[in-house]
Amino acid sequence: DTEVTQTPKHLVMGMTNKKSLKCEQHMGHRAMYWYKQKAKKPPELMFVYSYEKLSINESVPSRFSPECPNSSLLNLHLHALQPEDSALYLCASSRWGTAGEAFFGQGTRLTVV
Amino acid sequence: DAKTTQPNSMESNEEEPVHLPCNHSTISGTDYIHWYRQLPSQGPEYVIHGLTSNVNNRMASLAIAEDRKSSTLILHRATLRDAAVYYCILRATGGSGYALNFGKGTSLLVTP
Numbered sequence: 001d002t003e004v005t006q007t008p009k010h011l012v013m014g015m016t017n018k019k020s021l022k023c024e025q026h027m028g029h030r031a032m033y034w035y036k037q038k039a040k041k042p043p044e045l046m047f048v049y050s051y052e053k054l055s056i057n058e059s060v061p062s063r064f065s066p067e068c069p070n071s072s073l074l075n076l077h078l079h080a081l082q083p084e085d086s087a088l089y090l091c092a093s094s095r096w097g098t099a100g101e102a103f104f105g106q107g108t109r110l111t112v113v
Numbered sequence: 114d115a116k117t118t119q120p121n122s123m124e125s126n127e128e129e130p131v132h133l134p135c136n137h138s139t140i141s142g143t144d145y146i147h148w149y150r151q152l153p154s155q156g157p158e159y160v161i162h163g164l165t166s167n168v169n170n171r172m173a174s175l176a177i178a179e180d181r182k183s184s185t186l187i188l189h190r191a192t193l194r195d196a197a198v199y200y201c202i203l204r205a206t207g208g209s210g211y212a213l214n215f216g217k218g219t220s221l222l223v224t225p
Contacts, residue, residue: 042215099145104156
């Protein structure tokens with residue numbers, strides 16, 4: 001199984017809502033990543049987890065709260081978002097400590113209204 | 114992070130080879146050269162990676178210059194399904210460098 005599964009595929013939320021994005025992989029990867037991608041732009045790194053601990057936060061606003069409850073799951077909790085946070089949110093995983101390939105999910109298309 | 118420079122766009126005819134260039138003049142000795150592509154409405158997909166020697170796999174070939182300051186992704190026979198944005202990324206092998214930091218990439222158009 002070489003898949004990274006993201007749910008939901010699409011999400012519309014109001015600015016006062018709380019929602020969560022979910023990412024799952026069963027490849028035994030101990031590095032997991034969240035990226036944000038705006039239309040016609042490259043993906044931008046948000047967070048990196050290694051061995052379930054947050055190792056990189058790229059100065060992401062606190063309305064985005066990541067969580068890694070176990071080695072297979074990665075969540076992104078969303079609260080009080082702004083319309084400019086509308087984007088494709090991508091999850092990825094890879095082995096930690098090597099320079100091998102990373103696997104990406106298909107993303108969650110988020111619209112904040 | 115060491116940066117990469119790629120042309121914004123390239124065009125190819127179907128069934129012809131495509132050479133996608135990437136410059137990375139500030140590459141360090143331990144940086145791996147990775148290529149990913151992103152088809153419309155999909156997440157990025159791994160294509161190939163290498164350190165010093167040329168590499169081949171079922172999708173493509175990677176030619177790395179002797180001084181490692183540039184590389185070329187070669188698609189041997191382009192198909193319409195190869196139309197995508199191709200990203201050349203340097204992946205460090207220490208500290209926080211395991212994350213992939215994407216540049217602007219090259220948008221490849223394949224015409225029948």
